[in-house]
Amino acid sequence: MYWNSLSDFLAMGTHGLYVWGSFIVMALVMILEPVLLVRGRKQLIDRLRRQLRAEKLDPAASREESH
Amino acid sequence: MSKGFNWYHFSSPQTFYPLAGKMIPWFWALAALFGIAGLIVGFLIAPTDAQQGEGYRIIFLHVPASWMSMFIYLVMAFWAALGLAFNFRLSAMMAQALAPTGALFAFLSLWTGALWGKPMWGAWWVWDARLTSELILLFLYVGFIALQASIDDPRRADKAGAILALVGVVNVPIIYFSVKWWNTLHQGSTVNIAKSSMAKVMLVGMLLCALACWMYAIAVALMRVRKIVLERERHTEWVKAELAQEK
Numbered sequence: 225m226y227w228n229s230l231s232d233f234l235a236m237g238t239h240g241l242y243v244w245g246s247f248i249v250m251a252l253v254m255i256l257e258p259v260l261l262v263r264g265r266k267q268l269i270d271r272l273r274r275q276l277r278a279e280k281l282d283p284a285a286s287r288e289e290s291h
Numbered sequence: 292m293s294k295g296f297n298w299y300h301f302s303s304p305q306t307f308y309p310l311a312g313k314m315i316p317w318f319w320a321l322a323a324l325f326g327i328a329g330l331i332v333g334f335l336i337a338p339t340d341a342q343q344g345e346g347y348r349i350i351f352l353h354v355p356a357s358w359m360s361m362f363i364y365l366v367m368a369f370w371a372a373l374g375l376a377f378n379f380r381l382s383a384m385m386a387q388a389l390a391p392t393g394a395l396f397a398f399l400s401l402w403t404g405a406l407w408g409k410p411m412w413g414a415w416w417v418w419d420a421r422l423t424s425e426l427i428l429l430f431l432y433v434g435f436i437a438l439q440a441s442i443d444d445p446r447r448a449d450k451a452g453a454i455l456a457l458v459g460v461v462n463v464p465i466i467y468f469s470v471k472w473w474n475t476l477h478q479g480s481t482v483n484i485a486k487s488s489m490a491k492v493m494l495v496g497m498l499l500c501a502l503a504c505w506m507y508a509i510a511v512a513l514m515r516v517r518k519i520v521l522e523r524e525r526h527t528e529w530v531k532a533e534l535a536q537e538k
Binding site: 226227233235236237238239241242243245246247249250253254257258261262264265268269272273275276 | 334335336337338339344345346348349352353356391392395398399402403406407409410507510511514515517518521522525530531534537
C-alpha cells in the first residue's frame, strides 16, 4: 500500500480535484451506459409485444407497417 | 453446418442473438475483475510520479479511454465495411452497436485529458494536433450516429453510415501519430515495446485498466447489438417466439 492515510489518498497530493473529477465521471458513464441499455431493452420488448398483439388483432395494419 | 466453423451460420442474427446473450455475463465478470485489479494497482500500489506528483494517476483512466476510442472506431469501420461489401445483416448492426460506446470513450478521453492538462500544462484545452484530432473523432462518432438515425430505411442508413465510418478511418492514424508528426504539448507515447518510459507497476496497472475497458466495451456492445437485432428482425418468426419467451 502506497498511502499513509485515507485523507492522503483523497487529497492526491494537490491534484485531488483533477484525479477524482476524472474517476467519478468515468465511473458514472460506465455505470449509466449499461443501466440505460437494460432499461431500454425492457422498454423495447414491451413495445414489440404490444405491436405483435396489435398485429394479431388487425393483420392489415401489420402489412402496412412492414411495407 | 456439421463440419468446421461456419461463418454464415454465426453471422445469422438468429444464431448470434442467444450466443451473445450467453457471452455478456462473462465479459462483465472479466471487466469487473480487470477493473478492480487495475484500480488497486494504479491507485493503491503504484508509487507517485517524480515529475507529475499524484496527478499522473489520471493516466490509468485517460490512456485506456483514449485507446478504446480509437480501437472501437477501427472495429466499427471494419464491420461497416464488411456490411457494405457483403451485405451481412449482422455486421452493419455491430457497427451501429459500437458507435455510442466509442463516442463515450472519446468523450471520456477528452474529459480526463482536460482534467490532466489543467494541473500539468495550466490549460484545460489547447488546439494542438493530438487534442484536435481526438475531438474530430468524437464528432465522427456523433456524425455516424446522427446520420444513421436520420435515415428511415435501415439498409440505406447502414450504407450511408458505413461510408462515413470508412472515410473517417483516416483520422485514427492521425491521432495516433500526431505526437510524432507535429510539435505538440501532449506528451509522447508512454508505452513502447522496446523500452517503456514507465515503471513496471504503472505499466501493469494501465494495461489492466485497458483490459477492463476492453471487456466492458464488448459487453456493452453485445447488449446493444441484441437490442438492434430484436428491433430489426421483429417481423421474423424467431423474434416473435423470443418475445413470447422473454420475461
